[in-house]
Amino acid sequence: xxxxxxxKPSLLAGAxxxxxxESRSVFRSYFDxxxxxxxxxxxxxxxxxxxxxxxxxxxxxxxxxxxxxxVDYFLSGDLVNQMTxxxxxxxxxxxxxxxxxxxxxxxxxxxxxxxxxxxxxxSQLAIAGSSSHHNATERQFRYPVDYGAQKxxxxxxxxxxxxxxxxxKYNPEFPYVVAATVGKVVDFNDxxxxxxxxxxxxxxxxxxxxxxxxxxxxxxxxxxxxTGDLGNIGLKLVKAMLAQDGIxxxxxxxxxxxxxxxxGEDKSFLAGASGAGxxxxxxxxxxxxxxxTGRYKRVLLVATGxxxxxxxxxxxxSIPCTAHxxxxxxx
Amino acid sequence: xKQQQYKTIEQQITPATPYVLNxxxxxxxxxxxxxxxxxxxxxxxxxxxxxxxxVGNPTVATMIFISMILTxxxxxxxxxxxxxxxxxVPVTGFGxxxxxxxxxxxxxxxxxxxxxxxxxxxxxxIVFGTVxxxxxxxxxxxxxxxxVLQW
Numbered sequence: 318x319x320x321x322x323x324x325k326p327s328l329l330a331g332a333x334x335x336x337x338x339e340s341r342s343v344f345r346s347y348f349d350x351x352x353x354x355x356x357x358x359x360x361x362x363x364x365x366x367x368x369x370x371x372x373x374x375x376x377x378x379x380x381x382x383x384x385x386x387x388v389d390y391f392l393s394g395d396l397v398n399q400m401t402x403x404x405x406x407x408x409x410x411x412x413x414x415x416x417x418x419x420x421x422x423x424x425x426x427x428x429x430x431x432x433x434x435x436x437x438x439x440s441q442l443a444i445a446g447s448s449s450h451h452n453a454t455e456r457q458f459r460y461p462v463d464y465g466a467q468k469x470x471x472x473x474x475x476x477x478x479x480x481x482x483x484x485x486k487y488n489p490e491f492p493y494v495v496a497a498t499v500g501k502v503v504d505f506n507d508x509x510x511x512x513x514x515x516x517x518x519x520x521x522x523x524x525x526x527x528x529x530x531x532x533x534x535x536x537x538x539x540x541x542x543x544t545g546d547l548g549n550i551g552l553k554l555v556k557a558m559l560a561q562d563g564i565x566x567x568x569x570x571x572x573x574x575x576x577x578x579x580x581g582e583d584k585s586f587l588a589g590a591s592g593a594g595x596x597x598x599x600x601x602x603x604x605x606x607x608x609x610t611g612r613y614k615r616v617l618l619v620a621t622g623x624x625x626x627x628x629x630x631x632x633x634x635s636i637p638c639t640a641h642x643x644x645x646x647x648x
Numbered sequence: 649x650k651q652q653q654y655k656t657i658e659q660q661i662t663p664a665t666p667y668v669l670n671x672x673x674x675x676x677x678x679x680x681x682x683x684x685x686x687x688x689x690x691x692x693x694x695x696x697x698x699x700x701x702x703v704g705n706p707t708v709a710t711m712i713f714i715s716m717i718l719t720x721x722x723x724x725x726x727x728x729x730x731x732x733x734x735x736x737v738p739v740t741g742f743g744x745x746x747x748x749x750x751x752x753x754x755x756x757x758x759x760x761x762x763x764x765x766x767x768x769x770x771x772x773x774i775v776f777g778t779v780x781x782x783x784x785x786x787x788x789x790x791x792x793x794x795x796v797l798q799w
Contacts, residue, residue: 461753465726
């Protein structure tokens with residue numbers, strides 16, 4: 318299902334704050350703050366993540382020179398049970414808030430909802446985005462952080478990062494949302510929680526091909542298509558699927574993945590980065606900045622999410638996945 | 649794209665698990681941990697009043713203590729990523745499972761956090777260890793009763 322936005326909701330500002338380990342990221346110079354303390358001066362991982370969210374939102378507001386009461390809606394989510402870090406951050410922001418869960422695809426699904434509210438005229442300014450905290454996420458989905466389990470080469474590293482953007486009415490000086498595709502839930506019966514890239518690749522493929530088909534576009538119409546957190550192997554899988562449809566290698570070079578590039582060539586992160594903060598921190602810092610410099614005129618951002626829980630995996634369920642896309646352009 | 653078609657592509661692209669290399673690393677690291685354990689056992693036997701039969705308990709306690717220190721400093725998980733079963737199977741792996749869960753749940757308090765979650769990972773080792781020990785003892789008892797074995 319592709320949505321075409323008539324009023325061109327614009328992304329008026331963006332900010333990303335990351336944890337200490339993310340100083341190793343290739344996108345480091347685009348992040349606004351690299352924190353020195355992984356707890357963000359709080360007592361627990363979860364409170365730290367809350368602080369990470371409020372600080373990032375504050376930075377977005379500072380950049381746009383507004384205060385929290387100027388914001389109409391806060392749309393966001395994270396990966397912790399019941400999304401308490403985001404809910405608690407919303408308590409501090411004190412604006413109308415809807416928590417959204419699309420796992421790691423929340424970075425884009427939140428922008429889609431914010432754009433729809435803007436299009437409707439219900440929102441003048443809305444903050445959208447998502448975050449993840451490595452320790453808070455790992456303890457919930459996998460093992461305790463200090464447990465010495467061997468992860469396979471397909472495993473990915475959940476980032477500690479938050480990325481938020483301010484969605485408002487059309488402003489020609491900023492990139493705007495042209496269209497969006499709300500992804501279906503795709504399940505190709507993958508069951509390995511240490512191979513999320515493999516589980517999510519079909520969802521990314523489905524959303525990319527649907528968007529291009531309904532928009533009657535080719536990959537060449539974009540300066541870049543960037544997926545969220547497929548990782549090295551997931552990215553290869555999406556490219557292999559598209560190659561089977563007869564898409565040339567030159568075109569496939571325009572497809573990049575935030576998770577695969579996040580930590581550069583560092584092998585200790587295995588297949589790359591993941592987490593709701595991975596796509597958000599890259600999309601709303603690096604990608605938006607590339608519009609400013611004029612390098613990009615049109616990109617497709619495809620955030621991917623694995624909709625599993627530790628319970629569903631232990632009960633033998635497969636991993637359903639989704640991918641949401643926004644087409645962003647700037648004149 | 650059909651699911652079957654995708655599975656073929658996925659198998660081609662996903663790197664195979666290097667079982668032989670992993671087994672080799674596990675053998676070397678696991679072996680080294682056992683060598684250290686043996687050295688500690690000799691230490692207790694030479695400098696303290698322990699015999700080969702009684703030295704097991706203090707040796708295991710010392711090994712677990714070392715593994716707990718390493719876990720606390722975040723080093724055991726790095727060893728685990730390299731060694732796999734080599735660092736998970738020896739008793740030090742058991743210590744790591746206990747202390748990592750304890751550290752993790754410290755934020756939920758001593759009773760509901762540390763107390764009730766400490767054996768979250770290691771609990772299954774205790775359950776299946778006890779159960780299998782019971783059955784091994786039962787089999788041996790039967791064999792002794794039949795005169796096949798002696799105690």
